[in-house]
Amino acid sequence: MRTGLDEGVYEVFARKSRGEPLRHIGYIDAPGDELARVYAWKTYDEENWFEMCVVPRGAVIPVNRVEGPWAKNVPEETPGS
Amino acid sequence: MTPYTEDELKKKIRGGYILESPEEMTPGYRKALIVQLTVQADTELMSAPAYWFAARHAPSTNTQVSAHAIIQDELAHANIAYRLLEDLGVSKEHLVYGREPHEFKHPYGFDQPLDNWAELVVANGFFDRAGICLLGDVHRNTSYGPLKRALVKVDMEETFHLRHGEVWMRRLARAGGAATELLQRCVDWMFPMTIEWFGLPDDLKHHSGQLDYKLKGLTNDELRQVWMSSTVPLCEGLGLSVPAHYDEEADEYVLEYPFPCEYDPGAKRWLFEDGEITWGAVFERWKGRGPMNEIYVDSVRRSRASVASWLN
Numbered sequence: 585m586r587t588g589l590d591e592g593v594y595e596v597f598a599r600k601s602r603g604e605p606l607r608h609i610g611y612i613d614a615p616g617d618e619l620a621r622v623y624a625w626k627t628y629d630e631e632n633w634f635e636m637c638v639v640p641r642g643a644v645i646p647v648n649r650v651e652g653p654w655a656k657n658v659p660e661e662t663p664g665s
Numbered sequence: 666m667t668p669y670t671e672d673e674l675k676k677k678i679r680g681g682y683i684l685e686s687p688e689e690m691t692p693g694y695r696k697a698l699i700v701q702l703t704v705q706a707d708t709e710l711m712s713a714p715a716y717w718f719a720a721r722h723a724p725s726t727n728t729q730v731s732a733h734a735i736i737q738d739e740l741a742h743a744n745i746a747y748r749l750l751e752d753l754g755v756s757k758e759h760l761v762y763g764r765e766p767h768e769f770k771h772p773y774g775f776d777q778p779l780d781n782w783a784e785l786v787v788a789n790g791f792f793d794r795a796g797i798c799l800l801g802d803v804h805r806n807t808s809y810g811p812l813k814r815a816l817v818k819v820d821m822e823e824t825f826h827l828r829h830g831e832v833w834m835r836r837l838a839r840a841g842g843a844a845t846e847l848l849q850r851c852v853d854w855m856f857p858m859t860i861e862w863f864g865l866p867d868d869l870k871h872h873s874g875q876l877d878y879k880l881k882g883l884t885n886d887e888l889r890q891v892w893m894s895s896t897v898p899l900c901e902g903l904g905l906s907v908p909a910h911y912d913e914e915a916d917e918y919v920l921e922y923p924f925p926c927e928y929d930p931g932a933k934r935w936l937f938e939d940g941e942i943t944w945g946a947v948f949e950r951w952k953g954r955g956p957m958n959e960i961y962v963d964s965v966r967r968s969r970a971s972v973a974s975w976l977n
Binding site: 589593608609610611612613626627628629630651652653655 | 685686688689737741744745748751752757814815818821822969972973976
């Protein structure tokens with residue numbers, strides 16, 4: 585049963601300062617993009633991040649790996665392509 | 666379907682292999698990891714209400730802020746551990762909202778009331794230190810990549826909790842009089858509580874696979890020694906007495922009381938005078954849960970149903 589508290593998974597990426605790589609630092613469950621931003625910022629507060637962003641898990645498309653959390657996002661091959 | 670047999674996976678792990686997804690796990694590995702993560706998540710979650718009730722005794726707005734910052738950290742750590750469990754196919758919804766209070770897997774210490782500011786800071790000094798010993802060991806040794814990465818944040822923050830505990834223990838110890846007496850009373854019940862937290866001694870422990878799968882690196886007795894090696898000198902340095910000392914000949918810390926022994930949660934007192942009990946009796950006490958179990962569990966989930974109904 586779906587409730588108004590249902591949440592989806594977001595991947596959290598951040599970089600500590602200018603010149604640093606953007607790193608995957610964790611995940612957060614949230615009912616939508618706006619709260620995902622808030623929850624990520626409040627949960628991963630161990631650093632004074634220069635930049636943080638969140639990506640819905642379903643939007644990450646793996647290129648070379650066929651297992652792991654994003655495996656189900658591999659696009660189905662179009663017949664004849 | 667796992668590509669390895671149990672023995673093949675253990676051998677690969679011994680060679681430094683890091684697992685990144687459930688597909689690579691054998692049933693034995695998955696089961697051992699789920700047990701470990703459930704204990705971790707439940708412990709973080711139940712520390713929050715224990716500290717939250719105690720934070721009401723904070724003596725200033727500054728101390729309120731630090732106490733609540735610690736509670737916020739603990740909830741975030743719980744959230745992260747439950748998220749890792751979801752990726753193993755275990756429902757967070759069920760774990761947090763679907764179980765009976767006595768089914769949570771946190772240690773007995775977090776079923777106890779923390780009744781004043783001294784008890785809160787000693788909990789930071791003792792319980793959070795136990796957390797660092799256990800999770801620091803997991804962080805250094807775990808063969809599960811997502812957990813190793815998640816623990817970077819956890820380790821960093823638990824160190825702050827420990828520092829908070831130590832600084833305040835020092836302040837109370839220096840004050841003398843009633844403050845020091847109260848601090849000593851905290852140590853008297855919370856020291857053996859933390860010692861017991863590390864679980865069965867190695868000579869009685871059934872083989873759990875956690876070491877073979879490198880889900881942790883040190884045994885229960887080794888972790889207990891690590892905890893004592895910093896806690897005993899800290900307390901001695903503050904003029905507090907603890908029922909343990911360093912034995913030079915044995916090159917280890919030894920307890921000065923019957924272990925394990927019975928606990929009277931109402932009086933917050935260990936019954937040293939009644940002598941040693943079996944670990945079977947300890948497990949019975951743990952299973953029966955402590956005085957705050959239902960109250961703490963209810964406090965983290967009481968509004969779930971009403972808010973969900975407003976949103977539908």
